Amino acid sequence: MRIRVQAMGLLAALLSVVCACDKIPELPSFEGEDGNKAVMIVVNEGLFTTNTAALSVxxxxxxxxxDVFRAVNQRPLGDVAQSMAExxxxxxxxxDNSRRIEILDPKSFRSVGSIRYGRAGSPRYITPLxxxxxxxxxLHNQLVTIRTRPPYRELEYIELPFxxxxxxxxxxxxxxVFCTYIDRGIAVFDAAKFRLSTxxxxxxxxxxxxxxxxxxVVDHRRRIWILSTKRVDGIELPRLSCIDPVAEEVVDELLIPIKKRGDLKRGDLMGMPGYNRIDIDPSGRRIYLSLTEASEDNPGAKTRPLQVIYTMDVDSKELTRYLPLPEVKLMYGMSVSPEGKVCICDCLDFTAQRGYVRVYSPDRGEEKSYKVAVYPNFVFFPKS
Structure with a gap:
C-alpha cells in the first residue's frame, strides 16, 4: 500500500537514526551447512519515497x-516493496514506487537481474503465466507481462478498460488467471494466451x-476462495466466495454476520479491520481471516475494536473464533506457516519505526516476536 506521511523529511531522518543504532548481525550461511536455514522471509514496504524497502530474514x-538485500548487494532494495513471488x-x-521487479537467487539473496519499467507504472502483485x-x-490501471527467464524484461503493457x-x-x-478487479468482479484470463480481448x-x-x-486462496478441492462484501439489509457483510475455476462461477459462499454499531455487545462481530487479510492452512481445509469484535458493552464510535482471527472450515463453512490479538497494534499482514503457525505483521502505529512479526503456535499462544524492518506486510516461507 502507499503510505503518505506528513513531515516526511523529519521521519526519514529519524528512521536513519533508528536503523543506524541497530547492529546488523553477521549473515548466517545461506547454504545451510551450519543447519541455520532461513525459515521466514519478510517483505517490508519501507517508508514511502525514502528508498527503505527491505527483506528481513x-x-x-x-x-x-x-535488511539482507542491502547487506548482500550493497545497495537498497528500493522504494516500497509490495509483494514477492517464487x-x-x-x-x-x-x-512499487521504483517501477521495478527485482529478481533474486533464493540461496544467496543476490540480485540476478531486474526489470525496469519503460513507462509509468507501480508494480503490485505477480503471478506466473x-x-x-x-x-x-x-496501480496505473494496467497489467504488465514480463519474461521470467533471461533475458528478463517487460513484454507488454495492457491497458484495462475501466x-x-x-x-x-x-x-x-x-x-x-483469476484477478480481483476492483468494483467490477473477478477477471479471468487464459494463462497461455493472455489477451484482454478474451x-x-x-x-x-x-x-x-x-x-x-x-x-x-486455494482449498484442498482446488477451489478458489476470495474475500469480499455483500450488502444485506443495509449492512455490508464480510463474505467468503468460493469459485470453481473450471466452470468459472461462484459455487458457494459464507456471509459473516455482523451487527450494527448501536446494537453491539462485548464480543459481537463488528466487521473487518482496515487491512483485510486471509490465508489457508497447509491442508487446504481451514481458512484464516481477520475480523473485529466489540471490546466492551455498548461501545461508542471511539471504541477501539479488538482484532481477532477467525477460522472457517471450507467443507462445513463453520466459523470459529480462533485467536484474539490484543497486543497487535496494527495488523498489516497475515500468513500461515507450513507448520500451521499464524504469523502476524504488526506495523505498530505507522510512524516509520521498525515493526514486528508475531508468531502464534497452533495452540494459540504467542510463541515469539521478531523485530524486522519498516512496515512489514507479508511473510514468505522458503520451501527448504
Missing part, C-alpha cells in the same frame, strides 16, 4: 537480519479497495 536459530526457482520482488512469462498487476478501477491480487489455477468477468463477487489486497 528470520533464521532457524532465531537470528533476524532486518517463479522458476527465483524470487521476484515487486518494488507460462514457464517463461508472468503478469504483474499495477479507468476508475484496477486489478490488484491475482492467482493462477488450472491454466487460468477476459471474462465473474461479477457476482464485487471486491472493494479494502479487500483487493487480500490474497485469493
Amino acid at each position: 528470520i533464521y532457524a536459530d532465531g537470528t533476524v537480519h532486518y 517463479i522458476n526457482g527465483l524470487y521476484f520482488i515487486a518494488i 507460462t514457464d517463461s512469462t508472468a503478469v504483474v498487476s499495477d 479507468s476508475s478501477s484496477g486489478i490488484e491480487q491475482m492467482i493462477t489455477v488450472g491454466g487460468k 477476459m471474462r468477468l465473474i461479477d457476482e463477487v464485487s471486491v472493494s479497495w479494502a479487500q483487493s489486497t487480500a490474497k485469493p
Whole structure:
C-alpha cells in the first residue's frame, strides 16, 4: 500500500537514526551447512519515497537480519516493496514506487537481474503465466507481462478498460488467471494466451479497495476462495466466495454476520479491520481471516475494536473464533506457516519505526516476536 506521511523529511531522518543504532548481525550461511536455514522471509514496504524497502530474514536459530538485500548487494532494495513471488526457482520482488521487479537467487539473496519499467507504472502483485512469462498487476490501471527467464524484461503493457478501477491480487489455477478487479468482479484470463480481448468477468463477487489486497486462496478441492462484501439489509457483510475455476462461477459462499454499531455487545462481530487479510492452512481445509469484535458493552464510535482471527472450515463453512490479538497494534499482514503457525505483521502505529512479526503456535499462544524492518506486510516461507 502507499503510505503518505506528513513531515516526511523529519521521519526519514529519524528512521536513519533508528536503523543506524541497530547492529546488523553477521549473515548466517545461506547454504545451510551450519543447519541455520532461513525459515521466514519478510517483505517490508519501507517508508514511502525514502528508498527503505527491505527483506528481513528470520533464521532457524532465531537470528533476524532486518535488511539482507542491502547487506548482500550493497545497495537498497528500493522504494516500497509490495509483494514477492517464487517463479522458476527465483524470487521476484515487486518494488512499487521504483517501477521495478527485482529478481533474486533464493540461496544467496543476490540480485540476478531486474526489470525496469519503460513507462509509468507501480508494480503490485505477480503471478506466473507460462514457464517463461508472468503478469504483474499495477496501480496505473494496467497489467504488465514480463519474461521470467533471461533475458528478463517487460513484454507488454495492457491497458484495462475501466479507468476508475484496477486489478490488484491475482492467482493462477488450472491454466487460468483469476484477478480481483476492483468494483467490477473477478477477471479471468487464459494463462497461455493472455489477451484482454478474451477476459471474462465473474461479477457476482464485487471486491472493494479494502479487500483487493487480500490474497485469493486455494482449498484442498482446488477451489478458489476470495474475500469480499455483500450488502444485506443495509449492512455490508464480510463474505467468503468460493469459485470453481473450471466452470468459472461462484459455487458457494459464507456471509459473516455482523451487527450494527448501536446494537453491539462485548464480543459481537463488528466487521473487518482496515487491512483485510486471509490465508489457508497447509491442508487446504481451514481458512484464516481477520475480523473485529466489540471490546466492551455498548461501545461508542471511539471504541477501539479488538482484532481477532477467525477460522472457517471450507467443507462445513463453520466459523470459529480462533485467536484474539490484543497486543497487535496494527495488523498489516497475515500468513500461515507450513507448520500451521499464524504469523502476524504488526506495523505498530505507522510512524516509520521498525515493526514486528508475531508468531502464534497452533495452540494459540504467542510463541515469539521478531523485530524486522519498516512496515512489514507479508511473510514468505522458503520451501527448504
